[in-house]
Amino acid sequence: MMALLEVEDLHVAYGKIEAVKGISFAVEQGQIVTLIGTNGAGKTTTLRTISGLLRPSAGKISFEGKPIHSVPAHRIVQLGLAHSPEGRHIFPRMTIEENLLLGAYLRKDQKVGEDMAKAYAMFPILGERRSQAAGTLSGGEQQMLAIARALMCKPRLLMLDEPSMGLSPIMMQLIMTTIQELKSAGTTILLVEQNAQAALSLADHGHVLEVGRIALSGRGSDLMHDEQVRKTYLGEE
Ligand code: ATP
Numbered sequence: 001m002m003a004l005l006e007v008e009d010l011h012v013a014y015g016k017i018e019a020v021k022g023i024s025f026a027v028e029q030g031q032i033v034t035l036i037g038t039n040g041a042g043k044t045t046t047l048r049t050i051s052g053l054l055r056p057s058a059g060k061i062s063f064e065g066k067p068i069h070s071v072p073a074h075r076i077v078q079l080g081l082a083h084s085p086e087g088r089h090i091f092p093r094m095t096i097e098e099n100l101l102l103g104a105y106l107r108k109d110q111k112v113g114e115d116m117a118k119a120y121a122m123f124p125i126l127g128e129r130r131s132q133a134a135g136t137l138s139g140g141e142q143q144m145l146a147i148a149r150a151l152m153c154k155p156r157l158l159m160l161d162e163p164s165m166g167l168s169p170i171m172m173q174l175i176m177t178t179i180q181e182l183k184s185a186g187t188t189i190l191l192v193e194q195n196a197q198a199a200l201s202l203a204d205h206g207h208v209l210e211v212g213r214i215a216l217s218g219r220g221s222d223l224m225h226d227e228q229v230r231k232t233y234l235g236e237e
Contacts, residue, residue, distance in 0.1 A: 002065050004029045004157055004188055005050070005081075010059035012042070012049050019045040021212035022059070025205075027157065027190050032183050034191040034199040034220065036233060037209035043192040044086055046209075047159050050190075051083040052076040063157070078106050080156030086165065086192075088146040092135025096126050099134050099145055103152030112152070119148040122178070140171030147178065151187075158182065159190045164198060176202060196233035200224040208233070 003026035012020040020042040027033045035043045048054045050061055052073035061069040068076055077083075082103075090099050100119055104112045120127030123144045129137070134145055143163055150158055160179070164172040176198050183189060183202070193199035200206050203220035208229060216229065223229050 003027060003062075004064060005190065006060075006062040007046070007050065008060040008062075010046065010049065010061065011057045012045050012054055013057045014045075018057070019212055020049070020056075023207075023209070023212070023214050025207050025214065025217070027188060028204075029188055030183070030186060031204040032179070032189045032191055032202050032220075034193060034203040034206045035209055036193055036196040036199055036206060037215075038194070038233075040211070041209035042212040043209055044161055047083060047085075047161050047190070047192055050076075050159065051081065074106065077153055080154070081159065082150040082153050082155035082157070083159045084146045084150040084161065084163065086161040088142050090134045090137075090142050090145050090149070093133055095131050096134050096137070096145060097130040100126075100149055100152050103149035106153060115152055115154065119151060122181070123148055138171075140167050140174065143167065143171070143175055144178070147175075147182075151182075155187070157188045157190060159192075161192045162194060163191070164193060164195045172198065196229065197224070200229075 005027040008024050009022050010020055011018060011022055035046060037043055049056055052071055056069050060067060063079055063081060100116055125141055126145060126148060137145060163175050179189060180202055191199055200220040200223050206218060206220045206223045207214045208216040
């Protein structure tokens, strides 16, 4: 079966500094694939390159079998690849509803209202507060809004960068449950996380990034039980 997303020998540099040094992985339809690793490993750089916000210095990225590494970012969104960035980047002075509409601005179909209703059904707090400024939401609620906004472009692949960052344990659990629900509803997800435990417990497949290279790959459940992963990323002796 052809993978939905295929990354082959990807290299990305900031000037002379190579942040991603030849990584390869694939995401199959319906899977959750996670990239874990410490600060600076190259996870965000990888997602931003897939989204077309950065250009690779070498390598290939294919989406549904077609190369996308030279395609402009707005076209990549139209192809069905949505990116919920690290730090959420919601627009705090705009209402929740306006933030959601921005997620749909490239759509030309008439079903935006239907999908807005779905977003409110999934995250009732967003519906209750739809006319309020997004900046009044808590951190966890803003993360919900960032995910809901990414879903408003009806993605074939949803990329989430550190969705648990800065959240309380309860909110983090809620976000992880949401990701599991999205998968059950058929959404394919590429998840970047520093919270390795949470990410691996959800993922079909995981890749451990270390300074721009994939150090280890495997099924989420296998990596969770790997001794090296447990020591390095799950804080166990
Ligand atoms: P984090 O969890 O901290 O975001 P990460 O795994 O996502 O870590 P990246 O943000 O992709 O890592 O960073 C990879 C490397 O590239 C790091 O060494 C970082 O300092 C460097 N880097 C990231 N952004 C830039 C930039 N705009 N200019 C120069 N170097 C950068």
